[in-house]
Structures are given as structure tokens and as C-alpha cells.
Amino acid sequence: MSHAESGDVVADREDPRGDPARPVTISYIAESAGVSVPTVSKVINGRSGVAADTRAKVEALISQYGYRRPTPATRSNMMELVFEQLEHMWGVExxxxxxxxxxxxxxxxxxxxxxxxxSAIHYWIDDTLARRPDCVVSVAQLSDEQRDLLRARGIPFVVFDPTVELPDGVPFVGATNWTGGRSATRHLIQLGHRRIATIAGPDRVLCCRARLDGYRSAMEAAGLPVDPDLVARADLTTEDGHAAALRLLDRPGRPSAIVTGNDLQALGVYQAARELGLRIPADLSVVGFxxxxxxxxxxxxxxTVHQPLTEMAVAATELALALGRGEKTAQIGFELATTLTVRASTAAPPR
Amino acid sequence: MSHAESGDVVADREDPRGDPARPVTISYIAESAGVSVPTVSKVINGRSGVAADTRAKVEALISQYGYRRPTPATRSNMMELVFEQLEHMWGVExxxxxxxxxxxxxxxxxxxxxxxxxSAIHYWIDDTLARRPDCVVSVAQLSDEQRDLLRARGIPFVVFDPTVELPDGVPFVGATNWTGGRSATRHLIQLGHRRIATIAGPDRVLCCRARLDGYRSAMEAAGLPVDPDLVARADLTTEDGHAAALRLLDRPGRPSAIVTGNDLQALGVYQAARELGLRIPADLSVVGFxxxxxxxxxxxxxxTVHQPLTEMAVAATELALALGRGEKTAQIGFELATTLTVRASTAAPPR
Structure with missing residues (x-):
């Protein structure tokens, strides 16, 4: 599909251009300016990372050629949903x-x-631009360049549960991870626990850092020290949760409770407790996420801390579709509330 | 989108028609014959359910107008995947x-x-015909009419794990459910069990009937009677598995093993066993599916009996895409092998 077909064009026939038969696309401007397409996108979208003289040249051409950011005249009634990997149990939610x-x-x-x-990331952006969706909901990490390309085509996108810090202005829907980590830990403190360990997810995953800080905040608020020996790191899998739990539990002065980074890690803690002959919750309390x-x-x-995944997906999709209709939305980013679901894996600590 | 735009047309300009400016579509033939579109589809696809005189009239018009089943000239590089409901844990697989x-x-x-x-079924077929996918993989039940409409547009479809008996010629990919039910039961017999119960899924679900018959077949092959009191029915949920297990276990002469209709039911059996103070596998063996x-x-x-869901989906998609390319495939329907995964919920019966 050529640029002309894919809608990336608002030609102004009266402008003095080298080749009036060619439509004014971002590619055309990039070619005329001798820069890349992403550079032109950055200028159009007012983003940083473009040298001052390049920016001036591109802006001059935009003005000269009468380029206007395309507003989708027809809606495709299609949207894109992208995942990194669907291995997670929460994909279906x-x-x-x-x-x-x-x-x-x-x-x-x-x-x-x-x-x-x-592997699909290499062609996904091309195919998406060709499909001209009304919007994108991304559970995956998009690059700056991909975001620029979507913006340049007027395709709005919403990031679901961002794993890294986003630039201001990027629409997202997440969950209150910090508050969730805090309420999980406070629940254990209220049950009487003092030696509370945490298995945190990887630091590179933003929600894991927020959950860990929520743990620290609850400990601090209760006047309890955060013992570095009681803070473990592990990937968000049952296997890694299992290994981390063995390290925390198979030694003297073990904790009476563990706040995990997610439910899969918590299942790993269950396995470790069984292997060590510890009963849950009589000997050990466990909270998931x-x-x-x-x-x-x-x-x-x-x-466990309930994360309203389905409601978050509903909110992200509604936001993305509203942006696709060109509506001004009250908020372009928000976090939905987590809630603590108390079941049977937590109790008062052993005497 | 009109029929002309959506590719449902191979016009032969030399045929003697009432209005040569109109393309020869199924709708056009239906209108000329005074019958419905699905009726014309049935005739074109050689299906039953059309009165002889109607069939003769439609066939005459097809011959007269020179209608040929459309072969997609351009591939859309899109396919459709449909589910009834994504609640099942196996959706992601x-x-x-x-x-x-x-x-x-x-x-x-x-x-x-x-x-x-x-609710989506009402518009899905219209939107799918408009999107002109290369093929359809259906985890949902399609109606005869929907199948006819897809056939008439030359859009091949493959049914994933059919829940009802399909007419001959409908492409499908399933699993060897009968063999799976048989090997699950034989495993228990080989461990020494004699009073083996089964919780079967609903009769309306084809794979459940096959699994139940596999259970019966293994019992028969071992010379064991099938006690009707040991055959329960339940929906394929944890809740219903739990209720059925309580009925089977909470009485004298309880079984020493239960073959369930799926893993969720098996988890319900676990709950019932805990409530009744029965240890798995010391007091009760359980097999899932x-x-x-x-x-x-x-x-x-x-x-549990391993059902290769991901491999089945791979096979179904490869088959559908091959049919979409107009290839003659060696098989249009097959079942992938199930395998028994022995873990720790089965053991010899209590003495």
C-alpha cells in the first residue's frame, strides 16, 4: 500500500513544490529535507531529539508544502491489540x-x-500503518520511533499497564501498584507480623518497583525496619518465586510472612513451604498480587491484591477508541484501584 | 460494502442476463430465482436441504449467467479467529x-x-465477509448458514476442537479424546483400582462423550463393570466438579479413584476431598484432562491427559491458511494425539 492510499496525505495543490503530482506525505517531506521519516515525525509532534537546524529546515518545508497532520476521514472500525508474549495467565483477562x-x-x-x-515487531508497525486502525492498545513496549510513526498517521495508542516510565502525554491505563503493595504489607502488620519478607519482581519492571516501595512504605509507617536480608528479587514466575522463597526460609531467623511480586511467585512460595514442612498460614503467611x-x-x-485486569482493559480500549474518534478526553492516563482479597493464606504469626 | 466491492463476483459479460450492468453475485442469482442467498449457497456447495425444483431453477440460472465461485485474486493477509467465550483457562494456549x-x-x-x-455473532459474519479474510479458525460453533456464506465467498474455515458432530467435508482439528479417556482409566486400573468413578462433562459436548466412552472402553477391556452410580455428569467447571465429587464420595462404598472430564473439575474434586478429609492420592486418586x-x-x-492445545491451534491455522491459498491438503480433518502426564495425584488404592 502506498502512502497515497494509506491516507498519510493532505495535499494542497497550490503549493510551490518540485513535483506537484506527488502528494505531500511525511516521506515526501523527509526526502526533500534529506532526513529520516522519524525525524519529520518528531518535528511534527513537537518532540525532542532533533538538531535545531534540521528542525528549522523541516518546519520550513512543512510550511511551504502545506502539510497538515491527517485526520482520518473514514474510520476503519478496526483496532490493534499487541502483546509481547501471551504466556502470562492474565492474557485472557x-x-x-x-x-x-x-x-x-x-x-x-x-x-x-x-x-x-x-519477531513480529519488525513488520507489525508497517502492517498496522497499512491497516489504518482507529486506535492501538499496547500491552507491549513500543519504541519511540513506533510511537512517532503512529502519531504521524494520527493513530492514537494507549499503553496498558506500562512496564517502564512513559514520557508525559503518552496515554496509559495502569493499576495502583504502590497502594497495592502497601495494603498487602499493612494487612500482615495488622495480623501481628513483624519479620515480613518481600519477593520483589525485576527492577526493570515499573510496577514491581512500585509494589516494593509500597511494602517499604507500610513497614516504615508501622515503625518496622526493612531488613535487606528480607528483600529478595526474582522474576515473576513460579520457579523463581520458589528459589527465592527457599533462600528466605531455609535459614535461622526466617520471616513469618512473605509479600510476593505476583501470584505465580506466591505459588512458588507454596512449593518451598511444603518442601520445608512449613504450614500456610500456621507457620507462614503469604500474600500474592x-x-x-x-x-x-x-x-x-x-x-492476594486484586488487580482489575479486565476493567483496566475496558478502560484502555474505551480511551483508545475515544481518542480515535478525535474526542478530547478528561484524562489521558490513570490507574485503577487495586483491592486486597483476603483468603486463607494469611493469619497471625506463630507464637 | 456492496457485493461488487467485496469480491463476490465473476462476471461474464457475454451471458444473456436481464441487466448486464449488474455483476453476477449470489445475491443476484437469489433475486432472479426468487430464493434466499443461503439457498443459492447450498446449491453451489452441493449441500442438502434444498427442494429439487428450487435446485434445478438455481442451477439453470448459475449456468445461464456464467457464475463461477470466486477465487480470491488478492490475498488480504488477514485471518479471523473466533471464540464463543474466552473464560476458559485454555484460551491463551x-x-x-x-x-x-x-x-x-x-x-x-x-x-x-x-x-x-x-451478541457479536449477529454482526461478525457481515463484518467478516466485508473484511475478506484469507481464512477463519473457529473455536466457536458456526451455523450452517454462516458456513454457507463463508463457502460462497470462497473463505475457507477450520473448526477447532468441534463440540458437535460436523457434516462430512467440514475441516477441523481436534484431539484424540476417546483415546485420552481410555488411557486415563487404564492408568488407574494398572495401579490396582477397581471402583473407578468418572465425572463426565455435558452430553451435548462431543469431546465429553468421547472421553466417557474411552472410560467405559477401558473398564470393559479390563472386565470391570461400569456401575451407573459411579458415572456422574457435571459442567466443566470447578464448582460443578466439586458438587459431583461430593455426591460420589460422601457415601458408603465410595470409589477409590475418579476420572474427571477436565482439569477444572479435578480441582473441584480436590476441594471435595479436603472437605471430607480424604488424602490425595493415599485415599483417592484423581485424573484430569x-x-x-x-x-x-x-x-x-x-x-492428567495432556491435550496439545497449542499444537492443535498451529495445525488448524496452517490448514486454514493452506486452504486459503487454494492448496489441496492431504487431510481436511484430523485429531492430534493426547498423552497421559503422570504426576502425584494417582497411586495404588488404599488396602
Whole structure:
């Protein structure tokens, strides 16, 4: 599909251009200025990272050629939903929320999983620009360049549960991770626990840092010291949660409770406790995070911080579609509230 | 989108028609014959359910107007994936298989969940015909009419794990459910169990009937009677598995083992056993079906029949895309092998 077909054009036939038969696209401006397409996108979108003289040249051409950012004249009634990997148990929770809103709006959802080596990312942006979706909901990490390309085509996007800090102005929907980590820890403190460990997820994942800081904040508010020996790091898997729990529990002065980074890690703690002959919750209290369907099914049923994944997906999709219709929305970024679901994996500490 | 735009046309300008300016579409033939579009589709596709004189009239018009079934000249590089509901834990396993093949073929996947009241089904077929996908993979039940409409447009479809008996010639990919039910039961017999109960899924679900018959077949092969009191029915949920297990276990002469219809039911059996103070596997052996990720995480880890959902989805998508390219495939329907995954929920019966 050429640029002319894909809508990236608002030609002004009266402008003095080298080749009036060619439509005014970003590519055309880039070519005329001798710079890259992403550079032109950055200038159009007022983003940083462009040298002053380049910016001046591009702006002069934009003005001269009469380029206007395209406003989609026709809606495709299609949207894009992208995931890095669908391995997570919560994939379905998110997809269901997106599908619910898609049905209400009669919008087709193109689902893309970038896959193990992120192989699909190389063609996804090209194919997405060609498909001209009304909007994008991204559970994956998009690069600055990809975001620029979407912006330049007037395709709005919303980041679902951002894993890294986003520049101001990038629409997102997340959950109150800091508050969730805090309420999980406070619940244990109120039960009487003092030696409370945490298994935090990787530092590179933003929500994990927020959850860890929520733990620290609750400890501090209760006047309890944060013992560095009781803060473990592990990937958000059952295996890594299991290994971290063994390190925390298989030694003298073990904690009486563990706040985990997610439910899968908590299931790893369950395995470690069984191996060490520790009963949950009599000997050890455990709190998860996410409230996956599995949390209610394990023995004992897991106390966990409920993350409203489906509602978050609903909100992200509604926001993205509203932006796609050109509506001014009250907020372009927000976090939905987590809530503590108390089940049977937490109790008072052993005497 | 009109029929002319959507490709449902191969006009032969030399044919003697009432209005040579109108393209020869199925609608046009239906209108001329005074019958419905699905009726014309049935005739074109050689399906039953059309009165002889109607069939003769339609065939005469097809011959007269020179209608040929359209062969898609251009590929859209899009495919459709439809689910009834995504509640099942195995949704992600299926989607991952489809996405893997879609990446290899650089095909966009439009995902539709029909939803709680199947509300999306009403517009999905219209929107799908308008989107002109290369093929459809359906985890949902399509009606005869929907199948006819897809056929008439030359859009091939593959049914994933059919829940009802399909007419001959409908492409599908399933799993060897009968063999799976048989090997689950034989495993228990080999451990020494004699009083083996089964919780079967609903009769309306084809795979459940196959699994139940596999149970019966293994019992018969071992010369064991099938006690009707040991055959329960329940929906494929943890709640219903729990209720059925209580009925089977909370009485004299209880079984020493239960073959369930799926893993969720098996988790319900776990709950019932705990409530009744029965240890798994010392007092009661349990076998699941599906091998969802949760099966390895519960305590004790669940012995279950592995259903290769991702591989089935890969096969279904490859088949659908091959049909979409107009290839003659060696098989249009097949079942992938199930395998028994022995974990810790099965052991010899109590003495």
C-alpha cells in the first residue's frame, strides 16, 4: 500500500513544490529535507531529539508544502491489540475486557503477539500503518520511533499497564501498584507480623518497583525496619518465586510472612513451604498480587491484591477508541484501584 | 460494502442476463430465482436441504449467467479467529498457537469473542465477509448458514476442537479424546483400582462423550463393570466438579479413584476431598484432562491427559491458511494425539 492510499496525505495543490503530482506525505517531506521519516515525525509532534537546524529546515518545508497532520476521514472500525508474549495467565483477562468494548462498538480487534524473539515487531508497525486502525492498545513496549510513526498517521495508542516510565502525554491505563503493595504489607502488620519478607519482581519492571516501595512504605509507617536480608528479587514466575522463597526460609531467623511480586511467585512460595514442612498460614503467611483465577483454587486459597485486569482493559480500549474518534478526553492516563482479597493464606504469626 | 466491492463476483459479460450492468453475485442469482442467498449457497456447495425444483431453477440460472465461485485474486493477509467465550483457562494456549503461525506467514489475526449472549455473532459474519479474510479458525460453533456464506465467498474455515458432530467435508482439528479417556482409566486400573468413578462433562459436548466412552472402553477391556452410580455428569467447571465429587464420595462404598472430564473439575474434586478429609492420592486418586498450566501447580500436582492445545491451534491455522491459498491438503480433518502426564495425584488404592 502506498502512502497515497494509506491516507498519510493532505495535499494542497497550490503549493510551490518540485513535483506537484506527488502528494505531500511525511516521506515526501523527509526526502526533500534529506532526513529520516522519524525525524519529520518528531518535528511534527513537537518532540525532542532533533538538531535545531534540521528542525528549522523541516518546519520550513512543512510550511511551504502545506502539510497538515491527517485526520482520518473514514474510520476503519478496526483496532490493534499487541502483546509481547501471551504466556502470562492474565492474557485472557485483558483480551476479554478489550473484546467487551469492541463488541459494544462493533470494532474488529487485530491481535498480535510479538513472540519469543519479538519477531513480529519488525513488520507489525508497517502492517498496522497499512491497516489504518482507529486506535492501538499496547500491552507491549513500543519504541519511540513506533510511537512517532503512529502519531504521524494520527493513530492514537494507549499503553496498558506500562512496564517502564512513559514520557508525559503518552496515554496509559495502569493499576495502583504502590497502594497495592502497601495494603498487602499493612494487612500482615495488622495480623501481628513483624519479620515480613518481600519477593520483589525485576527492577526493570515499573510496577514491581512500585509494589516494593509500597511494602517499604507500610513497614516504615508501622515503625518496622526493612531488613535487606528480607528483600529478595526474582522474576515473576513460579520457579523463581520458589528459589527465592527457599533462600528466605531455609535459614535461622526466617520471616513469618512473605509479600510476593505476583501470584505465580506466591505459588512458588507454596512449593518451598511444603518442601520445608512449613504450614500456610500456621507457620507462614503469604500474600500474592494479581488475583488470577488460580489464586482461589489453590490450597489454601491465596490472599492476594486484586488487580482489575479486565476493567483496566475496558478502560484502555474505551480511551483508545475515544481518542480515535478525535474526542478530547478528561484524562489521558490513570490507574485503577487495586483491592486486597483476603483468603486463607494469611493469619497471625506463630507464637 | 456492496457485493461488487467485496469480491463476490465473476462476471461474464457475454451471458444473456436481464441487466448486464449488474455483476453476477449470489445475491443476484437469489433475486432472479426468487430464493434466499443461503439457498443459492447450498446449491453451489452441493449441500442438502434444498427442494429439487428450487435446485434445478438455481442451477439453470448459475449456468445461464456464467457464475463461477470466486477465487480470491488478492490475498488480504488477514485471518479471523473466533471464540464463543474466552473464560476458559485454555484460551491463551490456543491463541499462542495461532499467533505463532500468523507470525511465520505475516498474517494479521482478527480476534472475536462472541461474548456472554453471543451478541457479536449477529454482526461478525457481515463484518467478516466485508473484511475478506484469507481464512477463519473457529473455536466457536458456526451455523450452517454462516458456513454457507463463508463457502460462497470462497473463505475457507477450520473448526477447532468441534463440540458437535460436523457434516462430512467440514475441516477441523481436534484431539484424540476417546483415546485420552481410555488411557486415563487404564492408568488407574494398572495401579490396582477397581471402583473407578468418572465425572463426565455435558452430553451435548462431543469431546465429553468421547472421553466417557474411552472410560467405559477401558473398564470393559479390563472386565470391570461400569456401575451407573459411579458415572456422574457435571459442567466443566470447578464448582460443578466439586458438587459431583461430593455426591460420589460422601457415601458408603465410595470409589477409590475418579476420572474427571477436565482439569477444572479435578480441582473441584480436590476441594471435595479436603472437605471430607480424604488424602490425595493415599485415599483417592484423581485424573484430569487438558493439562492446563495450573495442573502442575496444585498440591499434589495433577495427573492428567495432556491435550496439545497449542499444537492443535498451529495445525488448524496452517490448514486454514493452506486452504486459503487454494492448496489441496492431504487431510481436511484430523485429531492430534493426547498423552497421559503422570504426576502425584494417582497411586495404588488404599488396602
Amino acid at each position: 485483558i483480551i476479554r475486557g478489550v473484546e467487551r468494548v469492541a463488541r459494544q462498538n462493533r470494532v474488529g480487534v487485530v491481535l498480535t503477539e510479538f513472540g519469543p524473539e519479538r 494479581d488475583d488470577l483465577p488460580v489464586a482461589a483454587l489453590v490450597e489454601p486459597p491465596l490472599t | 490456543i491463541i499462542r498457537g495461532v499467533e505463532r503461525v500468523a507470525r511465520q506467514n505475516r498474517v494479521g489475526v482478527v480476534l472475536t469473542e462472541f461474548g456472554p449472549e453471543r 487438558d493439562d492446563l498450566p495450573v495442573a502442575a501447580l496444585v498440591e499434589p500436582p495433577l495427573t
